[in-house]
Amino acid sequence: MTDTCQEVRQQPAVWRETAAMLASRSTSIKEFLEPILAAPDLRIVLTGAGTSAFAGQILAPALSRSLRRRVEAIATTDIVSNPQEIFAEDVPTLLVSFARSGDSPESVAATELAASCLRSVHQLVITCNADGHLARTHSGDPSALVLLMPPATNDRGFAMTSSFTSMLLTAWLVLAPDQDLQLADQLADAAERVLARADELTPYAERGYERIVYLGSGPLGGLARESALKLLELTAGEIVSYYDTPLGFRHGPKAVLEERTLAVVYLSNDPYTRQYDQDIATELDAAIGADNVLVVDAQPSDRDSILQVEGVADVNDAPLALPYVVIAQLLALRFSVALGRTPDNPFPDGEVNRVVQGVTIHPLQP
Template sequence: MTVTYQEVLQQPSVWREAAAMLAARSDEVAAFLKPLLARPDLRIVLTGAGTSAFAGEVLAPALSRKLRRRVEAIATTDIVSNPREMFAEDVPTLLVSFARSGDSPESVAATELATTCLRAVHQLVITCNADGRLAREHQDAASSLVLLMPSATNDRGFAMTSSFTSMLLTAWLALASDENIQLTDQLATAAEQVLARADDVARYADRGYERIVYLGSGALGGLARESALKLLELTAGKVISYFDTPLGFRHGPKAVLGERTLAVVYLSNDPYTRRYDEDIAAELQTAISPENVLIVDAQSSDDAWHVDGVAAVNDALLALPYVVIAQLLALRFSVALGRMPDNPFPDGEVNRVVQGVSIHPLEP
């Protein structure tokens, strides 16, 4: 069993552990966040690089609706390269940083640039590495709060799996939910049911697909992006992946479809949004054949991979059991192609912690 597969399997248990850790610090977290969230002019920016950035993309639409305020997902890579544009409006800001290692150059630089560009900024750091530079530099800062994930989530494998889901869950519980343990157990149980069906993904990997398209709306759009990256990473680019929204896909990107394309459609729990998701799923079943369309749904088992027990949860949380399916698919495709999932790039073309980035000083 590969390390990456073990880290996929451990997710239900580490989610429960992460929720318990957060509950133990509930008074401290509330003391930090409640005064900030009481400010009507507060801007919340969710940031990270790669998969960590996609955690923000999943959360931003749902948090904006839940908190009834502006919540934006901006990658650290965009903040570092264009800080004056990303922080053009000097308003009170809560910068929420997601980082597995906390040692990526952009992770630290983004927090420093926020302090440079903004007069009033607080920092919530959610990371899996207590020894990372990001955690160390913010641990004792007066305007910062560091939330550490269970140590097992500092994934040893190349691809982020349990780190991504644990940080996403913790951010939601800290910012938007009072249901901590009960909600987490519901999500963990759903993921356990997905993992029990791990062998079901084998038939897709055995068909020799050359391309996989992931489609999702709103919060599930960020999930589609993370799903596409996971496949690209673990197959070392041998299977081309693409992501889009169901409505956006028709505007040109639909040209990616072919006989050896698998389309994965994530159905929303929002009754209005899911109409559009169902429309594209039906259209794809006609365009490329039903067997080449994988529909992932929490509400109906008809023609879908049904994820049980989460039919009423927010789409941002629905992403947690849904992404386990994408992780399993990426693993199966990687193995089928003879790759090494724990290290798909043995020659070092792509690294677990990004290398080669120079942080340039911001001139006045």
């Protein structure tokens, strides 16, 4: 079994372990976050690069709704290149950094730029590497809190899998109000059911698809983006992947559809939003055939080409992304293997690296 395969399959276990860690640190987490979140003008910025940035894109819409305050997902790559625009408004800020290694140049620089541009900033660092720069720099800092994920989440494989989901779960459990840590068990149970049905995804990798489109609304829009990246990474770009929202897809991007396209539609649990998701699924059925449209849904359905994720019909769309993304990870693995790629190292010549290289951080002029 490859490292990546193992890291996909271990996710239910590490989610439970993550929840246990949060329970053991509940007092210190509450003491740090409560006074910060009490500030009426607080701005929350969720940041990271690549997959870590997509964790923020999943969480930001749902946290804005549940906290009834401004929560923004801004990639470290945007912060580093344009800090004076990103931090133009000097208001109390909580910068939440997602980082598997904590050593990416942009991740380190984003925290430093926030501290230099803002008069009042607190840092919540969610990382998988105790030895990484972010963990070492912010541990012991009274204006920061470092939450370390279980050691197994520091993925050995190229693509982020268990690191991504564990960090996302952590942020939701500590930032969304009135969260029960037992949610981790509910999500883990659902993911175990998905993993038990993994073979149902194998035929999709054997059909010769050349393009895959992922569509999702609200928090699931960030999931669509992560799903597209996972496929792109593990197939080393051999299969073209695309992401969008169901409504946005009609405005030009629908041109990507052709006879060798698979469309994956993530259905929201929100009754209003899912109407738009169902509409695009029906439209895609007519455009490319229902056999080429895989609908992922937590609700019961009589649709043929559907993968129902059981046991999470009452879950908010942000944490719902955890068992949903397991499907995307399994698809990417199967396409990678079908194409003769090595999932743990799809870029043996080093064109793309596990921790980004070649970035020069330029000093910010006063």
